[in-house]
Amino acid sequence: xxxxxxxxxxxxxxxxxxxxxxxFTVNEEFARWFTGLVFDDDAEFSFTLVARRSIHAAxxxxxxxxxxxxxxxxxxxxxLLENKIDAPPQPxxxxxxxxxxxxxxxxxxxxxxxxxxxxxxxxxxxxxxTDGYDSRITYEQLRxxxxxxxxxxxxxxxxxxxxxxxxxxxxxxxSPIYDPAATDFWHSYWEYAIQRNPELEMASPGRRxxxxxxxxxxxxxxxxxxxxxxxxxxxxxDLELRGMADHAQEFAARYADRLPxxxxxxxxxxxxxxxxxxxxxxxxxxxxxxxxxVSKALAAASAMLELFQHLxxxxxxxxxx
Numbered sequence: 001x002x003x004x005x006x007x008x009x010x011x012x013x014x015x016x017x018x019x020x021x022x023x024f025t026v027n028e029e030f031a032r033w034f035t036g037l038v039f040d041d042d043a044e045f046s047f048t049l050v051a052r053r054s055i056h057a058a059x060x061x062x063x064x065x066x067x068x069x070x071x072x073x074x075x076x077x078x079x080l081l082e083n084k085i086d087a088p089p090q091p092x093x094x095x096x097x098x099x100x101x102x103x104x105x106x107x108x109x110x111x112x113x114x115x116x117x118x119x120x121x122x123x124x125x126x127x128x129x130t131d132g133y134d135s136r137i138t139y140e141q142l143r144x145x146x147x148x149x150x151x152x153x154x155x156x157x158x159x160x161x162x163x164x165x166x167x168x169x170x171x172x173x174x175s176p177i178y179d180p181a182a183t184d185f186w187h188s189y190w191e192y193a194i195q196r197n198p199e200l201e202m203a204s205p206g207r208r209x210x211x212x213x214x215x216x217x218x219x220x221x222x223x224x225x226x227x228x229x230x231x232x233x234x235x236x237x238d239l240e241l242r243g244m245a246d247h248a249q250e251f252a253a254r255y256a257d258r259l260p261x262x263x264x265x266x267x268x269x270x271x272x273x274x275x276x277x278x279x280x281x282x283x284x285x286x287x288x289x290x291x292x293x294v295s296k297a298l299a300a301a302s303a304m305l306e307l308f309q310h311l312x313x314x315x316x317x318x319x320x321x
Contacts, residue, residue: 019163030145098132118138143163183206208283244272274307
């Protein structure tokens with residue numbers, strides 16, 4: 001397959017996650033092969049019950065992919081899968097996978113489980129922290145399975161090439177530096193937000209670098225081109241209207257006197273923003289020590305959402321394709 005056919009700028013871990021979730025869901029042959037590698041009994045797979053990505057467990061972090069399947073003896077089994085291309089392991093990450101598996105077994109979600117890491121062979125060979133999983137499966141094994149598949153040559157070849165790009169990307173040495181403290185803070189923030197302010201529909205933040213100071217909210221009620229931003233390092237919450245910067249004067253004339261006294265209309269690069277100040281937050285500090293600040297910021301973000309709807313701002317946005 002030529003590079004022109006698979007025209008991805010880069011293959012991310014998320015891309016491989018989605019590929020695997022799809023295969024576990026619709027490709028019985030692949031699911032039987034994969035679960036056989038992990039549990040060492042390929043005849044035991046019956047059918048997939050659950051295949052989901054980005055599952056967060058309170059206090060125990062995130063599982064990249066959770067696969068629950070029924071074995072031929074009607075036993076519910078689970079595989080908790082960590083996927084890596086080049087991101088460094090987080091401290092005690094394999095141990096947390098074991099803890100999540102034990103919690104699921106105690107809660108009756110499954111009767112048996114295995115933890116597994118998939119990564120390019122170079123990653124597994126050169127990185128510490130991968131030996132704490134029950135099994136390790138390489139991208140090369142996944143690639144070769146698809147290359148040898150005869151069920152649908154074009155489809156299988158596409159998947160093999162995507163996985164090969166992940167292998168090549170690891171070899172090129174691209175390695176964004178993810179920060180455990182920032183990642184833990186943003187996951188705690190996310191847990192708090194989805195419980196206290198579900199209307200904001202905050203997406204899982206995933207792994208975050210140390211310089212990650214902004215959080216975006218894109219609830220489905222907001223049209224394309226509108227986003228709520230919490231800029232933690234600046235102490236601001238913005239309702240941002242993309243591409244509207246040149247209309248700041250007429251927008252202010254129409255709406256300035258209808259805003260709360262502590263709100264203001266500002267230009268933000270090519271965007272226009274309605275802004276309010278909130279307490280500063282340091283995501284290198286513990287989340288629990290800053291719950292009050294986070295609560296105020298989320299309340300401000302929720303108020304921005306209500307303001308957009310109350311003022312009927314959508315009718316004044318620029319038309320978009």
